[in-house]
Amino acid sequence: MLLEFLKGLAVTFRHIFKPHITVLYPEQKRVDAPIFRGKHKLNRYADGQERCVGCALCASACPSEAIYLEAAENTPEHPVSPGERYAELYQINLLRCIFCGYCEEACPENAIVLGPEYELAGTRREEFVMNKEDMLVKPEEGFGEYDVEAVHELPATEGLP
């Protein structure tokens, strides 16, 4: 029995010299899995038009009622989206959101997707209500086709350290 105790001590002693598995967060950042569900993004087409057609399917799918949107008619002179309507006001309250991804699944246009960003801390409640400007992809992030299915086909652990 004493031998077993000593064996246990030897195991922990060997562990002292093993390389640490800790990710030293602010300096080192973990590479996320492609299906990571972080802050939302609103996608655009290659020509810069918004994909969202203001159908509010995401809002009705959302289990925590985090999405609020008001749709407006597109005008032929300034079409915001290729559809009939677009979302004039689109807000997601991140304090309500549970990052379930149902909005992403419900969207017929692949407009709303959950991105990789997870550094969402803030100091005031208002900061957590995101408007369209906060979510629409910027030109430098690249517009174009976004294949939700392809992303979801990837193995969950790919890209993890």
Next chain:
Amino acid sequence: MPLRNYPNWGLLVMLELFLISAIKIAFVVGVALGAMPFVVLFERKLLGWIQVRPGPNRVGPWGLLQCIVDGIKLFFKEEIIPDQADKPLYLLAPALVVIPAFLVLAIIPFGPTVHVLGRDINMSVTDLNIGILFFFAIASLGVYGIVIAGWSSNNKYSLLGAMRSSAQMLSYEISLGLSVVGVLLLAGTFDLRTIAEQQAGGFWHWYIFQQPLGFVLFLAAGFAETNRLPFDLPEAETELTGGYHTEYSSMKFAMFFISEYINIMTMSAIVTTLYLGGWTAPIEHGLLPPWLAGPLWFGAKVFVLIFFFILIRGTWPRLRYDQLMAFGWKIVLPLALANIILTACLVALDSPWWVFCLAGLAVIFVIDRIVTMLRRSTLRAA
């Protein structure tokens, strides 16, 4: 020259004695208090490494300032005294725990006798000829503080912790006292300085080799005395939310914390003195002057023991309460008695040291086999 021109000699001698003592006390307390935060930090680091994580590494280089920041945090925390607490006792308890912890430091010899300015100075605060008895007497006072803390907090978890602690300390104190008798029989003295000096001249003179059984028992009982894992039932965070010091905050909690680590250091120091040759070098080298080599060797040995304390904390789980009592009364205590009888017989027969060593190891081996077999059969029956 007429004598009356000289100052009062008696007063001078007293002053000198007082000064030397004051310097020694300042040194010992300073080293103990200064080392204590680093022991805490080392413990946290080592536990981290054992769990393949880096441990505290944010404050200062390698997290070295973490311990200081911890201290500042404790200092500025809100002081809460529970309404239902027995106030005088509640306030008294931390002091009752800290004072014995520091008192024991006084008898630990950390270096040889050195000549300074024509005086012989012993490197220890005081040399009691009953040093080891003093240690037991004072160490058992510590339990009062814990029991009073648990009782006066008026909290069931504290009370449970205090009850466990008193039962555990009473049980293991007996074993602690008995397991050291082997060394006392060999040394023929209670004086820690003499015991350490007898082990000088090389590591094969250390009492650990003549008292392997006594060493193991003393270490086990010592862990129980200092409330360390695997015997930390009085605090048992997972069961008692902190045990006897649940209701304490701020510096009063820090007092318990300090005394726990000072107790670890003194226990390591006592084990070093009794079994690992105290300040004497494992091999005589004469490279360093004795006043430097002594404390260095002493510190190194204490460090190794503290390392061992922490390694065990990181390895073994906490015992169940009945296991603790069974281990104390059914294994450690009878073995300590057996060790006394064995040592006494061998001393009477004037045996050489390797006979002591082999006899001790043989007892350990046989008991180990028996316990293993008993455990297997109970497992099979279950």
